[in-house]
Amino acid sequence: MTAPKRGGVVVRHGGALRFLPASVVARIAPCPPISRVPGAPKPMLGIAYDEGEIVPVIALDEDGGARKTLIVCRYLGEPVGIVGCEVVQTGLFDADPSAEGAVMARGQPARSLDLAATFASLRGARWTVAEG
Numbered sequence: 001m002t003a004p005k006r007g008g009v010v011v012r013h014g015g016a017l018r019f020l021p022a023s024v025v026a027r028i029a030p031c032p033p034i035s036r037v038p039g040a041p042k043p044m045l046g047i048a049y050d051e052g053e054i055v056p057v058i059a060l061d062e063d064g065g066a067r068k069t070l071i072v073c074r075y076l077g078e079p080v081g082i083v084g085c086e087v088v089q090t091g092l093f094d095a096d097p098s099a100e101g102a103v104m105a106r107g108q109p110a111r112s113l114d115l116a117a118t119f120a121s122l123r124g125a126r127w128t129v130a131e132g
Helices: 115-123
Strands: 005-013 016-021 025-030 044-050 053-059 069-075 078-083 086-095 103-105 108-112
Touching (some): 005 103, 044 069, 044 078, 053 069, 053 115, 069 086, 069 115, 078 115
Parallel strands (some): 016 108, 053 078
Antiparallel strands (some): 005 016, 005 086, 044 053, 103 108
């Protein structure tokens, strides 16, 4: 019996391969200009206009990386852009039986990128209010 395949995007984040399923990824695009939102926590870089939508943009790393690529995902039905990772490969991947939601890419395991944890960290972040 052939192992199941999973469609999606493999990215490199923090030196490790991570997987985003096709059911979550809406599109991959060159990163548009990002407008900072006053008072937003540092991981929220701001908002961007992409394909007719205003998309909040979250950095997966401290500085948002080179911001060359914007990966627009659907999270709880809403578009959210992520930057700070490198797209390694897209397509169909063999499931990695060693971890739930993981796939094998280029002979290496790519564990699921936990968007829920990424966005939940923003809830605990400190928002500041600009005085003026």
